[in-house]
Amino acid sequence: MNIRKSSYHVPIVLASLMASFVAAVPASAQFNPTKESLSNLYPGKAYSPYAERTFPSQVYWGDTHLHTGLSVDAGLFGARLGLDDAYRFARGEQVTASSGQPAKLGRPLDWLVIADHSDAMGFFNDLAAGHPNILKFEQAKPWYEGLQAGGEASAAAALNLITTFAQGKIDPKMMAEYSPGGKTFRSIWDKVVDTADRFNDPGRFTALIGFEWTSLVAGNNLHRNVIFRDGADKAGQVVPYTTQPPVGSTDPLDLYKWLENYEAKTGGSALALAHNGNLSNGIMFPVDAQYTGRALDATYVEKRARWEPMYEVTQIKGDGEAHPLLSPDDAFADYETWDAGNLDLSEAKTKDMLQYEYAREALKNGLLLQQRHGTNPYKFGMVGSTDSHTALSTAEEDNFFGKATNAEPKPSRMQHPFTKTDKGAFEGYQLVSSGYTGVWAEENTRAAIWDAMARKEVYATTGPRMIVRFFGGWNYTDQDLNSRQPAFRGYEKGVPMGGDLPARKAESSPTFMIYALRDPVGANLDRIQVVKGWLDKDGKTHEKVYDVAWSGGREPGADGNVPPVGNTVDVKNANWTNTIGTSELGVVWTDPDFDPAQNAFYYARVIEIPTPRWIVYDAFRFGIEIPKEAATTHQERAYTSPIWYTQKG
Numbered sequence: 001m002n003i004r005k006s007s008y009h010v011p012i013v014l015a016s017l018m019a020s021f022v023a024a025v026p027a028s029a030q031f032n033p034t035k036e037s038l039s040n041l042y043p044g045k046a047y048s049p050y051a052e053r054t055f056p057s058q059v060y061w062g063d064t065h066l067h068t069g070l071s072v073d074a075g076l077f078g079a080r081l082g083l084d085d086a087y088r089f090a091r092g093e094q095v096t097a098s099s100g101q102p103a104k105l106g107r108p109l110d111w112l113v114i115a116d117h118s119d120a121m122g123f124f125n126d127l128a129a130g131h132p133n134i135l136k137f138e139q140a141k142p143w144y145e146g147l148q149a150g151g152e153a154s155a156a157a158a159l160n161l162i163t164t165f166a167q168g169k170i171d172p173k174m175m176a177e178y179s180p181g182g183k184t185f186r187s188i189w190d191k192v193v194d195t196a197d198r199f200n201d202p203g204r205f206t207a208l209i210g211f212e213w214t215s216l217v218a219g220n221n222l223h224r225n226v227i228f229r230d231g232a233d234k235a236g237q238v239v240p241y242t243t244q245p246p247v248g249s250t251d252p253l254d255l256y257k258w259l260e261n262y263e264a265k266t267g268g269s270a271l272a273l274a275h276n277g278n279l280s281n282g283i284m285f286p287v288d289a290q291y292t293g294r295a296l297d298a299t300y301v302e303k304r305a306r307w308e309p310m311y312e313v314t315q316i317k318g319d320g321e322a323h324p325l326l327s328p329d330d331a332f333a334d335y336e337t338w339d340a341g342n343l344d345l346s347e348a349k350t351k352d353m354l355q356y357e358y359a360r361e362a363l364k365n366g367l368l369l370q371q372r373h374g375t376n377p378y379k380f381g382m383v384g385s386t387d388s389h390t391a392l393s394t395a396e397e398d399n400f401f402g403k404a405t406n407a408e409p410k411p412s413r414m415q416h417p418f419t420k421t422d423k424g425a426f427e428g429y430q431l432v433s434s435g436y437t438g439v440w441a442e443e444n445t446r447a448a449i450w451d452a453m454a455r456k457e458v459y460a461t462t463g464p465r466m467i468v469r470f471f472g473g474w475n476y477t478d479q480d481l482n483s484r485q486p487a488f489r490g491y492e493k494g495v496p497m498g499g500d501l502p503a504r505k506a507e508s509s510p511t512f513m514i515y516a517l518r519d520p521v522g523a524n525l526d527r528i529q530v531v532k533g534w535l536d537k538d539g540k541t542h543e544k545v546y547d548v549a550w551s552g553g554r555e556p557g558a559d560g561n562v563p564p565v566g567n568t569v570d571v572k573n574a575n576w577t578n579t580i581g582t583s584e585l586g587v588v589w590t591d592p593d594f595d596p597a598q599n600a601f602y603y604a605r606v607i608e609i610p611t612p613r614w615i616v617y618d619a620f621r622f623g624i625e626i627p628k629e630a631a632t633t634h635q636e637r638a639y640t641s642p643i644w645y646t647q648k649g
Helices: 011-015 019-024 072-076 083-090 123-128 138-149 151-166 183-199 252-266 298-307 351-356 359-373 446-454 486-493 614-622
Strands: 058-066 111-114 206-213 224-228 270-275 310-315 381-384 419-421 424-426 436-441 458-461 467-473 494-496 511-517 525-535 541-550 584-590 600-608 637-640 643-645
Touching (some): 072 123, 072 151, 083 111, 083 183, 123 138, 224 252, 224 446, 252 270, 252 298, 436 446, 467 486, 467 600, 511 525, 525 584
Parallel strands (some): 310 381, 381 458
Antiparallel strands (some): 224 270, 419 424, 458 637, 467 494, 467 511, 525 600
């Protein structure tokens, strides 16, 4: 079993990839390559290894899922910041939050997708202003009156409107002006695409045009974000697809038709990504039939595979990688888990729903569906996003501006439930300061960023900007990792994250080259793990989590698991120290349990040492008590897109 039991320092590895990070690596971490590690590295090539490089050498950080005050729910909860504010903030400028507080990112983002809800876009502004075209409908009057009254009445009105939408009970006639075909809807979309073009600055900052298709089936979450590769010249030829009748639909198959029509009409390109399967109550990743009762068939799996190359695995409303009941042998599976019920808590969660909600289980079931139908509909890459409804893309624990304006920093926010009904509660302290997406792209442009998403060369983090590479092949060696240029070896001998293993060579088992560098202003790394899922000859799925590299002198226990790294968090003073863990880890790992007759997937999970959650910073700054039930520490992480093995013949 080829396992590295200690940290492996690879600063030179990353020097060629992220020059800006070299300064963060201590001199003691340097090493001298051997002649063997350098031999045959450049035969027949230019002396300069960068001269004819055709693979991405830099990771670009962004958020695929941000809302402004244009989204009806964001507006209802007090968001007053618009498109310009969101882009300015993402670029690193200081803005004034809707709650009146100054806000600024610690480091700017490289790119951003503003994904305001397509349904009822612009409705809130006219409702708050008392527009006669809205108030003539009886359904709207209590909402307007509540908003005018302010305080608890306003909050109650907002919740009632959102619940009415979630349950599909909005009057379609009232929404006509704020739906496809309405002049207001058209004018707002024109503003969205034009503003994105205005802030798009190739090479410096990328503004990707997008929207959220907010499918809700009786409160069960089927949301998708749509991201365009194109500018206003093409994206402006259409208006977003919606879910409300008579124009829209909650069925993803209808969204795929809309995407097909978009590409046929404009010659452009677009993709979709789902999020919050954890709030779908078992309908996000079907195996036998859709929520409509329509049996899964070749059409469904092919369309979903075509249009959804990514899945949003972590965000404010919970982490969606794994669940402890589905992965009882995974010590890290219970991370920021939201499993009380569906999105609006109109229905409580039952255990049988979980297997159709989480990314790891979906990846496993995708292997099963490929066997049944010839296509894997859940062959997706991993991305992280905020889903913030404040126009502020914050995923830093010490700079978290919450889900909505009513949850922006204040002493009471961790005690105020996000949602609470007789079916359960999502408590305020359970909000997650997550996440961001790292994209390996050749340049910071719309085309390059989008293309990387389409090929799944992306990874999710819960907020930290750790640098992670993940390659799969058949003959990686330690010399490849030690060579000063492992990325060159990675692409030459195999595939990056998001790819398919090339044809098997001889009787070999797959090898994976993985390396990670901590966020230069963040926490040290605890370990790297490889998560494997496979399908056996009887059509049953399995999983296993391997510790493949870790910090310190720890040894695996009798169960094969590496013991905890320790904990330096000082909750009282909202601090921690990097006296445990390591700044970087690297390993070449061979699957010791490989069976060439079993289709499989592999992805890397990089775990940080424990650090404080955002509530600890709130308690320190506001001088307040933390609820006893609230977790104060966590281990933030990165999830790479998988690499798949498919048997031939």
